[in-house]
Amino acid sequence: MRFCPSPTGNPHVGLARTALFNWAHARHTGGTFVFRVEDTDAARDSEESYQGLLDALRWLGLDWDEGPEVGGDHGPYRQSLRMDIYADAAQQLLDAGRAYLAYDSPEELEERRVAARAAGGASGYDGLHRDLTDEQRAAYEAEGRQAVVRFRMPDEAITFHDLVRGEVTFEAGQVSDFVIRRANGQPLYTLTNPVDDATMGITHVLRGEDLLSSTPRQIALHRALVDLGIGEGVVPQFGHLPLVTGSGNRKLSKRDAGGSLTYYREAGFLPEGLLNYLALLGWSFGGDQELFTLDEMAAAFEISRVNPNPAQFDLKKCEAINGLKIRGLDVDDLARRLVPYLASAGLVSDPPTPEQQQLLTAATPLVHERIAVLTEAVDLLGFLFVDDAAFTVDPDDAAKVLDEAGLGVVSAARDALAALGTWDTASIEAALRAALVEGLGLKPRNAFGPVRVAVSGRRVSPPLFESLELLGRERGLARLSAPLA
């Protein structure tokens, strides 16, 4: 198995899904999961993207058996470090007549492409330089032209058994001779990918459906490599996963708002929540079960059960799954995961001080059932951690609830609590109910609303009595007094 993204831009969810399925298949079958980085295009690849890629995979928690940082017998695992291998392969292909030099200029190619298409044909390479004589080549060289290397496609239909789609056939002549080495000598993905798969002993490849039409080219090249004795003599089996589309049913690109993996990380998705959701796009556990762990998925993953039709990414459902995953976490685990988010909001230090840790441990149960993503906890819990000087009440909520009547309620609440002996949830509740509901004859909703806003700063907050207990007597009373001043 292998997974071989190229480090261009931010990793996106489609990439995560592909990695997940490859991982699951490797784990299920007991195979080796190879992670290779396809960075052959210097113009598009960057070290930053490379780091981002590793970072994203580590965050997701998908471990690989061979690849960057873990090594392996088939390294190096970055194509930029394997250039001599490709140069050698290209030369052997050329020497064997399986590839040839083509001197067409980009302008000429473009012109012929447009013409071919206008004539109703396919727009691939027309094979003009397929059988140049030595004299013709010499003439082009004399003009100062630089040749690319094109692979000579065999004149036969190519049929392969797609792991998810079954038999797929491309008729002879449908796939044109493709460039494997640029005029500047740099190899292209079309060459590096099969060469690496061959030399790394890759047997299975799961990738996006967008690569389906390039598969016959790769298979043809693989066969040539086998003939030449390059690599381990195995043509991998391919499986093409359905595309993950965005809301407009268009291919989800890394430029889409919800496309980038960093979005999910920053919004507070659990990696296992995102992965669980992604697994549902094109695969199902079976029966009515939608929630499972990575290990359960690996145990159950059957490539033949992968659905071939494209799936639209639904953020709402992704959040719902994530919320369910959060609810399945134990409280300490949840608290631990909240720390980075609270810290980046400036509410706690990372690691938290003992006092912060204590408060967090006590407060986490209050949000456990109410959040779908981790960042929601930051909004909900902020009032507990914020410096008193920095505490603010949401102006809209204040306007709605803290009117004259509301302030009267807050005042009564303060008086009742000031007289309270024991400061705990039950006592606070009893005192407030007595003073506001029974004393003032208010409906609970109207009684606690103003108090909630004064204490938490918002109309939506964790449960009020527990919040007051955690806030403590001094701070609690101060919050109630503040709007009265």
Place this chain on the structure above:
RNA sequence: GCCCUCAUCGUCUAGGGGCCUAGGACGCCGCUCUUUCACAGCGGUAGCACGGGUUCGAAUCCCGUUGGGGGCACCA
């Protein structure tokens, strides 16, 4: 334009010829619980793209149509 591919509620899916008056989940709408918001529970809404076959019987098999998606680079 050419090639490839896909087709079950709005979305993700279960479904391998009779267990299907098509099941689940998200969403949406009600209700219950309730100090807000949630959670949880209950109920509801909504679908086999169309047309031909095959068969005693098709969501399931075949063909076609239509529609969607992808590809057609000296990107990957």
